[in-house]
Amino acid sequence: xxxxxxALLASACVAPRPAPHRADLLACLSDxxxxxxxxxxxxxxxxxxxxxxxxxxxxxxxxxxxDGALREEERLGPATSLSVYDGRRGWDREGLAPVVELSHxxxxxMRTRAWLASFGxxxxxxxTARPGPRENTLLIAAPExxxxxxELDPKxxxxxxxxxxxxxxxxTSTFVRWASAGGxxxxxxxxxxxSRSPEDVTRVRFTATEVDAPADPALFAKPxxxxxxxxxxxxxxxxxxxxxxxxxIYIQAGIDGKGPVALLVDTGANSLILDKARADQLxxxxxxxxxxxxxxxxxxxxRIIPLPTIDLGPLHMPVESARIAALTALSHREGRxxxxxxxxxxxxxxxxEFDYAGGMLRLHDAATFRPPADAVELPFYFNxxxxxxxxxxxxxxxxxxxxxxxVDTGSRSALDFTASFVRQNRLLEGKGxxxxxxxxxxxxxxTKEALGRVVAVHLGSVAVGNVLCGFSEDELGSMAGGDEFxxxxxxxxxxxxxxxxxxPRQRMLIAPNAHFGEPIExxxxxxLFESPDDSYxxxxxxxxxxxxxxxxxxxxxxxxxxxxGGRSVSEMRLDDLRAMFRKPGEHVHLEVxxxxxxxxxxxxxxxxx
Numbered sequence: 001x002x003x004x005x006x007a008l009l010a011s012a013c014v015a016p017r018p019a020p021h022r023a024d025l026l027a028c029l030s031d032x033x034x035x036x037x038x039x040x041x042x043x044x045x046x047x048x049x050x051x052x053x054x055x056x057x058x059x060x061x062x063x064x065x066x067d068g069a070l071r072e073e074e075r076l077g078p079a080t081s082l083s084v085y086d087g088r089r090g091w092d093r094e095g096l097a098p099v100v101e102l103s104h105x106x107x108x109x110m111r112t113r114a115w116l117a118s119f120g121x122x123x124x125x126x127x128t129a130r131p132g133p134r135e136n137t138l139l140i141a142a143p144e145x146x147x148x149x150x151e152l153d154p155k156x157x158x159x160x161x162x163x164x165x166x167x168x169x170x171x172t173s174t175f176v177r178w179a180s181a182g183g184x185x186x187x188x189x190x191x192x193x194x195s196r197s198p199e200d201v202t203r204v205r206f207t208a209t210e211v212d213a214p215a216d217p218a219l220f221a222k223p224x225x226x227x228x229x230x231x232x233x234x235x236x237x238x239x240x241x242x243x244x245x246x247x248x249i250y251i252q253a254g255i256d257g258k259g260p261v262a263l264l265v266d267t268g269a270n271s272l273i274l275d276k277a278r279a280d281q282l283x284x285x286x287x288x289x290x291x292x293x294x295x296x297x298x299x300x301x302x303r304i305i306p307l308p309t310i311d312l313g314p315l316h317m318p319v320e321s322a323r324i325a326a327l328t329a330l331s332h333r334e335g336r337x338x339x340x341x342x343x344x345x346x347x348x349x350x351x352x353e354f355d356y357a358g359g360m361l362r363l364h365d366a367a368t369f370r371p372p373a374d375a376v377e378l379p380f381y382f383n384x385x386x387x388x389x390x391x392x393x394x395x396x397x398x399x400x401x402x403x404x405x406x407v408d409t410g411s412r413s414a415l416d417f418t419a420s421f422v423r424q425n426r427l428l429e430g431k432g433x434x435x436x437x438x439x440x441x442x443x444x445x446x447t448k449e450a451l452g453r454v455v456a457v458h459l460g461s462v463a464v465g466n467v468l469c470g471f472s473e474d475e476l477g478s479m480a481g482g483d484e485f486x487x488x489x490x491x492x493x494x495x496x497x498x499x500x501x502x503x504p505r506q507r508m509l510i511a512p513n514a515h516f517g518e519p520i521e522x523x524x525x526x527x528l529f530e531s532p533d534d535s536y537x538x539x540x541x542x543x544x545x546x547x548x549x550x551x552x553x554x555x556x557x558x559x560x561x562x563x564x565g566g567r568s569v570s571e572m573r574l575d576d577l578r579a580m581f582r583k584p585g586e587h588v589h590l591e592v593x594x595x596x597x598x599x600x601x602x603x604x605x606x607x608x609x
Contacts (some may be wrong), residue, residue: 025138025152026129030122032157034184039119042066046210047186051076053202056287056304060204064117068124069220070110077287078306078321085114086220094270094385095320096229097345098503099222103381104388105483108145115142158185167420167482168475170195182211196476228307229318231349234365238313242361245336245575247412247491249354251361254311255322255340258282262339263310265361266410267352267501268488269343270385272310272322275331276303277534278339279324284308286324310346315363317346328534335531335539335574341410344385348503354409356495357513366504375500375509376460380407383484387501389508391487392458393469396431403486405459407501407508411490414520415457416449416470418488420481427471428452434471435609437522437545448473451522451609457493462510464493468520468609492520524605525581525588526550529561529574537570539577548608553601555592562598563591581605 033039043066051058051074058076063069072083082093090102090110102110115121121129126143136154141147149163162173176189186209192202225231242265243250252260261278274284286303303324310317319342331338351364371377380387387407393415394400403421422428428450435451449470457467469487472479479488496516500509526548532540539561544551561569564577565588580588586605591598 025131025136025157026121026140028157029138029150029152029159032152033119033122036122038183040066040123042119042182042184043212044210044215045117045186046208046213046215047206048208049204049206051202051204054200062117063215063219064114065215065220066118066123068114068118068120070114070117071219072113077304079304080226080320082223083110084220084223085110086222087114089222091222092384093223093226095345096226096318097270097385098348099225100382100385101222105383108142112142112145112148115145116140116148167484168480179206179209181209184211226320228320232315233367234350234363237353237362237364238315240313240361240363242359244356244359244491244495245573246334246578247495248334248338249361249409249491250336250338251312253340253342254309255282255284256308257311258284259311262337264338264341264410265347265354266341266343266408267347268386268406268408268410269341271342271345272308272319273327273341274305274322274324275327275337275339276324277326277328278337279305284322284324286322310342312346312363317349319345331534332531335529336536337534343410344503347501348385351500351502351504354494354499354501355513356491356498357515364500366502369500369502371500371502371509372511375498375511376462378460378508378510380506380508382506386485387503387506387508388485389459389489391489393487394455394458395427396453396455399425401425404484405487405489406485407494407499408488409491409494411488412492413470413488413490414467414492415454416472416479416488416490418479418481418486419472419474421486422471422473422481433609435522437526437608449479453609459510462497462512464496464520465517466519467493468522521582521607522609523578523581524549524584524586524607525603526608527555527581527603529577531574532560536574539569539574545608549603549605553590553603555590555601555603556594558594560593561590562593564588 030036045064047062049060051060053076056077060074063071068087070085074081080095084091090107091099092102093099115127120142121127121140128141130139132139132149136152138150138152139147140150150159151161153160159175164171171194174191175187176191178185179188188206190204240251249265250262251265253263255261284305286305304321305324306321307318308322310319327338351366351369353362353364355362378389380389383406388404389407391405392400392402417427428434432452437451449472452469452471454467454469456463456465474480496513496518497510498513526545527541527550528543529539530542532538541555541557541559544555544557563569564580569577584606588603590601590603592601
């Protein structure tokens with residue numbers, strides 16, 4: 001629902017008219033909106049609305065100005081968002097997170113909303129308007145913005161629907177009814193639906209519209225940090241030990257003074273997500289039913305709790321709200337409890353250091369931080385709240401391709417290309433070999449991808465050779481792709497570096513560590529293991545790659561491994577079992593239970609990719 005209200009064109013009540021020719025749709029729409037003279041007379045529009053979504057209610061307010069300035073405020077349950085555009089620059093603030101200046105894709109979307117809200121297609125030069133792909137549809141694009149599709153009523157030229165495109169996802173707004181203010185008709189009720197979850201409908205009902213009311217210029221200036229947040233001054237870095245499991249960074253933290261809670265530190269996450277079972281144990285209750293999306297085509301249902309505090313050693317950092325969702329499937333794949341995930345709303349206030357070799361997360365005071373002399377600096381911009389750096393890949397066919405790379409410590413891979421980037425550059429048509437294996441699993445469920453290698457990944461002056469990469473084939477989810485980014489950089493590669501994410505200065509600093517140059521390998525058994533229950537002391541085979549060493553040893557889906565290399569599985573972590581299959585030429589003896597039958601097999605490892 002966020003950022004919906006001001007993107008909707010107003011409309012005037014008109015009598016039915018003959019259906020226009022496709023080329024005349026824009027003029028017909030201009031007349032339906034009241035005519036250029038009436039629209040040009042508008043100086044400001046202020047609107048208020050109520051929102052219903054996912055069992056939660058809230059309010060929204062927008063201010064738009066004739067020169068294209070725009071302000072959007074929203075509260076849904078305890079969660080708030082704010083977007084501001086002054087006609088040139090734009091800013092976002094989500095909850096208690098730092099204010100982010102918009103650029104690239106995010107700025108183009110903001111320009112588009114402001115252009116439509118101020119009737120730019122009819123009053124100002126620039127932009128484009130052309131007939132859409134269907135009868136009575138019109139595609140309108142803002143200068144340096146994006147196209148929006150309007151479906152017009154063939155009798156009145158009033159908009160009936162509006163479609164906005166976000167990569168493979170389409171958000172459709174249906175105008176249910178209209179009401180007049182100052183001689184102009186505005187949408188009075190709207191239903192908003194995403195193609196990704198068409199069963200979830202957001203309903204917006206406008207309660208007030210003011211035309212040409214005075215608007216304080218400060219409304220359109222860069223917003224400050226939310227007054228509920230005070231960022232502590234750090235005299236020394238706050239150092240927190242972490243454990244690396246499947247290349248995921250886990251720290252022990254408290255929530256509202258309770259815990260400890262095992263939290264995954266994820267630069268790809270906006271705010272705090274807590275596992276439902278762990279939240280129940282901590283007596284943390286939520287409300288509503290909202291979707292949480294990530295990699296994979298599916299989603300998780302979540303509830304929201306207001307104003308929890310994350311305790312990070314001596315730091316006690318409030319967040320505006322936390323999502324409560326069942327992370328059980330992810331935990332079983334990890335082989336350890338994933339009790340929560342957190343990211344930008346907390347770590348975005350600091351320079352966040354990921355010392356992979358030392359197993360330490362450090363939060364540095366942004367004002368006093370000085371980078372190491374040997375660190376390589378990579379400027380970044382934000383996609384939503386996620387850092388995007390520029391890099392380059394070197395392919396086996398001799399090509400060198402620049403790409404925008406999302407920095408994501410929540411990914412266990414080295415580098416994953418989006419499906420759109422793979423198609424555009426015909427990466428799967430190049431020299432192989434490629435392996436299709438069940439590697440990826442995210443909040444949205446199982447991902448689809450091929451595995452292959454590139455000659456090198458270049459990050460500034462740092463080059464990592466022979467990198468194992470994922471080539472996404474997802475049709476939905478964050479890796480399906482669009483214009484946001486081309487590849488996702490995960491801890492599978494970053495663990496060879498020390499990484500500083502300097503959020504306030506929008507730069508990432510990297511320096512090779514003691515593990516730099518180590519081979520990046522895929523599993524050499526062809527077996528995908530999972531913990532079948534919350535004891536995390538058992539290992540079950542969930543997939544066997546055809547023709548792999550595991551298949552040749554006779555293993556099948558749902559076989560339970562009792563011991564490996566003479567060690568009982570009940571006395572080891574799932575990561576310890578996986579580590580036995582990371583080198584070629586290993587002879588690993590497994591004691592396996594299949595139903596009521598026990599047997600012993602030998603898996604001889606070899607490189608699969």
